[in-house]
Amino acid sequence: xxxxxxxxxxxxxxxxxxxxxxxxxxxxxxxxxxxxxxxxxxxxxxxxxxxxxxxxxxxxxxxxxxxxxxxxxxxxxxxxxxxxxxxxxxxxxxxxxxxxxxxxxxxxxxxxxxxxxxxxxxxxxxxxxxxxxxxxxxxxxxxxxxxxxxxxxxxxxxxxxxxxxxxxxxxxxxxxxxxxxxxxxxxxxxxxxxxxxxxxxxxxxxxxxxxxxxxxxxxxxxxxxxxxxxxxxxxxxxxxxxxxxxxxxxxxxxxxxxxxxxxxxxxxxxxxxxxxxxxxxxxxxxxxxxxxxxxxxxxxxxxxxxxxxxxxxxxxxxxxxxxxxxxxxxxxxxxxxxxxxxxxxxxxxxxxxxxxxxxxxxxxxxxxxxxxxxxxxxxxxxxxxxxxxxxxxxxxxxxxxxxxxxxxxxx
Numbered sequence: 080x081x082x083x084x085x086x087x088x089x090x091x092x093x094x095x096x097x098x099x100x101x102x103x104x105x106x107x108x109x110x111x112x113x114x115x116x117x118x119x120x121x122x123x124x125x126x127x128x129x130x131x132x133x134x135x136x137x138x139x140x141x142x143x144x145x146x147x148x149x150x151x152x153x154x155x156x157x158x159x160x161x162x163x164x165x166x167x168x169x170x171x172x173x174x175x176x177x178x179x180x181x182x183x184x185x186x187x188x189x190x191x192x193x194x195x196x197x198x199x200x201x202x203x204x205x206x207x208x209x210x211x212x213x214x215x216x217x218x219x220x221x222x223x224x225x226x227x228x229x230x231x232x233x234x235x236x237x238x239x240x241x242x243x244x245x246x247x248x249x250x251x252x253x254x255x256x257x258x259x260x261x262x263x264x265x266x267x268x269x270x271x272x273x274x275x276x277x278x279x280x281x282x283x284x285x286x287x288x289x290x291x292x293x294x295x296x297x298x299x300x301x302x303x304x305x306x307x308x309x310x311x312x313x314x315x316x317x318x319x320x321x322x323x324x325x326x327x328x329x330x331x332x333x334x335x336x337x338x339x340x341x342x343x344x345x346x347x348x349x350x351x352x353x354x355x356x357x358x359x360x361x362x363x364x365x366x367x368x369x370x371x372x373x374x375x376x377x378x379x380x381x382x383x384x385x386x387x388x389x390x391x392x393x394x395x396x397x398x399x400x401x402x403x404x405x406x407x408x409x410x411x412x413x414x415x416x417x418x419x420x421x422x423x424x425x426x427x428x429x430x431x432x433x434x435x436x437x438x439x440x441x442x443x444x445x446x447x448x449x450x451x452x453x454x455x456x457x458x459x460x461x462x463x464x465x466x467x468x469x470x471x472x473x474x475x476x477x478x479x480x481x482x483x484x485x486x487x488x489x490x
Contacts, residue, residue: 083253084112089154089192091163091183092132093170094122096233097199097242101164102127104245105135111249116154118142118183120170144182151182155189160255163187165199165242168210174222175213193255195223197248202229202238211440218297218461219319225251225465229441229457239441239459251465259303260472266304267343267393268296269336269350269382271311273329277374278361285351286437289313291398292349294464296321299347302468307343309335311350329353329379336382345475346393348383351400355379384416394475396420400436402427405445406452413447420474422446422467433457446470 088108092101108115117132119142129140141150163170163183170183174196179185187194196217204210205227218224226243270292274282289310296308297318306321309332317323324339326332329352340346355376365372387395397418399409402425409423422444426436435442435457443457444467455466 082111083108083249083256086113086256087157087159088113088115088252089158089161089186090115090117090132090136091161091166091170091186092117092119092123092127093163093165093167093183093199094120094126095165095167095199096126097165098123098126100242100245102131102135104162104164104248105132107245107249108252109135109137111253116141116157118154118186120167120181120183122167122169141182144180144185151179151185151189155186155192158186158190158192160193160195160252161186161190162195162197162248162252164195164197164245164248166196168198168200168204168207168213171196171198171210171213171217175216193223195225195248195252195255197225197242198227198240199242200227200240201232201234202236202240205240206238206440215316219316221319223251223255223301224459224461226459226462228462243462254469260469261299261302261304261345261475264304264344264475265307265342266296266299266345266347267307267309267336267339268292268299268347269309269311269332269352270296271313271315272351273311273332273353274327275329275353275356275379276360277357278363278365280364283353283355283357284312285353287311287313287351288438289315289350290438290440290460291442291464292347293318294460295347295349295468298461298464298468299345301465302472304345307339309339309350311352329356329382333380333382333385336386340386340389340393343393345396345471346383346386347396347471348386349398352382353379381416383418387416387418394419394471394478396422396471399423400426402429406447409445409447413449419478420446420448420471448474 115136116138117140132140173184174187179188228241229239271289272285272287274284276282300306300320308323324335358375358377395418401408413421442463444455446453
């Protein structure tokens with residue numbers, strides 16, 4: 080872990096049972112050499128006393144907007160980074176909508192420092208559309224959301240909503256002060272499904288939501304990369320700072336990728352590209368007449384395999400969504416296409432029981448290279464994306480460890 084010696088970290092603590100973890104977060108930050116100050120919401124003081132955080136930080140704890148009319152400005156300017164842990168649903172809503180009716184939200188509105196949020200709440204509150212809309216707004220405004228993790232909760236329910244462990248949060252904070260992992264690199268990401276037209280009103284497609292690919296594009300941008308996102312039809316807003324190219328069919332996605340791949344250092348093929356398309360697209364709507372309808376399908380080009388065969392080529396990362404034999408199928412794809420890395424996840428009934436995969440906000444990945452196997456345990460797709468981008472960057476730099484750390488075509 081990179082130490083945080085001398086860094087000025089403001090810790091915001093909201094009301095919730097996870098507030099007890101914030102004491103350990105302070106202890107770890109101080110151990111890393113950080114100078115820490117604490118702001119508590121009024122609700123947080125009902126779970127842990129300000130005296131606890133004062134003893135751990137060595138500084139008075141602030142919790143009232145009107146104790147010092149300038150405190151929110153002074154603390155906003157003092158902090159090099161702000162982490163809110165736990166971040167309650169109420170505080171997420173305040174920050175998303177620019178409210179400043181308590182000290183913590185006023186600081187959030189006044190600061191220019193990176194804002195890191197570690198949500199913690201009941202799983203139903205986290206899944207509520209209002210919370211998810213607030214989270215989407217915060218991500219668009221470049222807030223870094225870490226978690227939540229999934230598991231048993233204090234209320235007795237199980238699901239997403241647990242605050243990440245303090246050690247994970249400290250690691251993420253340390254990363255804010257490191258040189259960007261992918262500075263001066265260009266990353267091309269594909270995301271979402273493709274649609275293969277049957278007639279003017281019907282098409283063949285799949286259940287991909289694009290959430291994983293969009294999260295990867297956002298994480299790569301946070302890591303300092305210039306990011307190009309080639310997206311099939313999804314109902315997601317493009318991540319901030321990312322060039323987004325909208326396509327519909329597999330052929331259009333191939334064309335968009337091949338037109339841009341020569342300027343890329345890393346290619347992440349997260350899209351669920353249709354393997355087949357109708358051999359003939361009807362010019363008029365197909366009428367319901369016969370009892371059966373026979374469709375002739377032809378195979379689409381394999382975009383990832385085509386990119387991987389280029390010479391020179393970017394660092395190639397594939398995805399494998401499997402309903403059986405995940406490890407064998409993923410490693411076979413890795414070898415057959417000569418990829419640098421492949422990320423595999425379960426789909427189908429098993430994934431549905433675990434609330435991962437298609438349409439879900441959570442995922443778990445097995446990441447394979449020729450000589451390694453890494454498990455990214457179930458978490459939010461945003462957190463999984465951060466971990467995967469870090470893994471990709473490490474393997475990329477190990478592969479291209481010569482001067483400037485660039486693949487041959489980018490020298």
